[in-house]
Amino acid sequence: MFLERLTQHFHRLRQSAFLVGLLSLAWFALRTGTKPSRAVYPCQRAAAANSYMWLTVYILPFLSLVSRKASIGLNRRAIIAASVIIVVAASVTYWGFPEMWGRKGQSETNLTLNEMGATSQPASDIYVVDDTTGNDGGFARLISLMDENGLLFYASPEAGKGRGPYGLIARDDVVIIKVNSQWDERGGTNTDLLKAVIQAIMEHPDGFIGEIVVADNGQAQYGSAPGGGGSLDYDRNNAENTSQSVQDVVDHFSGSHKVSTYLWDTITTRRVSEYFEGDAEDGYVVNATVNDNTGIMVSYPKFRTKFGTYVSFRLGIWSPQKRIYDSNRLKVINMPVLKSHSGYGVTAAVKHYMGVVSDKLTAQLGGRAHQTVGRGGMGTEMVETRFPVLNILDAIWVNALPGNGPGTSYSEAARTNIVAASTDPVALDYWGAKYILLQVAQNKGYTGASSIDPDNTASGSFGDWLRLSMQEIANAGYRATVDESRMNVFIANE
Secondary structure: OOOHHHHHHHHHHHHHHHHHHHHHHHHHHHHHOOOHHHHHHHHHHHHHHHHHHHHHHHHHHHHHHHHHHHHOOOHHHHHHHHHHHHHHHHHHHHHHHHHHHHHOOOOOOOOOOOOOOOOOOOOOOEEEOOOOOOOOOOHHHHHHHHHOOOOOOOEEEEEOOOOEEEOOOOOOOOEEEEEEOOOOOOOOHHHHHHHHHHHHHHHHOOOOOOEEEEEOOOOOOOOOOOOOOOOOOOOOOOOOOOOOOOHHHHHHOOOOOEEEEEEEEHHOOOEEHHHHOOOOEEEEEOOOOOOHHHHHOOOEEEEEEEOOEEEEOOEEEEOOOOOOOOOEEEEEEOOOOOEEEOOOOEOOOOOOHHHHOHHHHHHOOOOHHHHHHOOOOHHHHHOOOOOOOOOOEEEEEEOOOOOOOOEEOOHHHHHEEEEEEEHHHHHHHHHHHHHHHHEEEHHHOOHHHHHHOOOOOOOHHHHHHHHHHHHHHOOOOOOOOOOOHHHHEEOOOO
């Protein structure tokens, strides 16, 4: 009986010229998309014919009735062409800008994410929010998930929801949010997510009176900016509204809060000494002694913020009056994009610290930082400068095409709608590469996926240098693991 009724409804649908024509037009617009060559496909020709009839029968008379004067001088083909443009534009905004229609962006991939319980101790905790676009309260859900499982986002003398003496961010902290700004489009950190993180800090339950600096070093070479390097104010960005740059986000808050940007590209070729040595200039401090294990010359920025705060990335907040550093007040939140890398397989939380070093100065001194990634150099950089209090992995859009990144265009990115966080950058990178990036690559049938597999430990591979970085981090006393038996994975689904 049910099958019979279903057949009847389907038969009526097929007999509806209005619906068939409308659906044909929508199919033609969406299927052709940005590739006009598809219009010659047989199915597209049939859809085009149905669309033409629909526009002629239903739209043309309507337009004629609405305004005969407006149609003066326009022939029938011009009106139909205008109608097609209107429908195509509506389709593009509907599917390309879901927030304009009250829709949530849909994931393009079918990923299986499972919670995981550690069977050995000590263990690293990974917190995951699925089905989030960054501007929909996903980060608030992440904070709640962290709170429910032992990690408090807010440091406060009072214990309560999401806060306590062992929380991460205090009300008077200076917080550096390290983003990826070397690449535009989907290669940079999602600015919707960035906005949510800044908002969360501003909503500190004790009242935030500190300062936030959004920063990165695109190394003034390569990258998407004219002439190479990074930018915090791209025209094409990673967000639902792609015109929203990092600078736009910061400007949104800067009227009433101490929020600013600092593009370290502007000082990456200037070698300076520390404040305590009498050097007040912005620039890069470089330890020209090569690390025995990883070969890196550790380097880091030292700068004055827009609001006059003196910051040493390694030593903390400098007081010119007292001539002392306050190390405890300086916190780093590490916010990388999950994507493939043409040379090192995967770039995520650990590799993201290439945006802290000065590649140019270290190259001039004979120990180029980028060449040490494969030896675990970013692990050394992390522990010998300032270790992040939290790593937030932006996997809303990822580049899972092996060897294709780190630059990622809109067309190359795959939408997964996932954000993950951990205090352990190694565990986060391992889990993100294995359960997000590798799954997407396999689902899409990409070849060469071994380059993004964290369990591939061939010399020079991502899995190899991730473990070398792990050794540097663990030797310094921080928790770091690639052992899944030592990982707790907590997942918050909407």
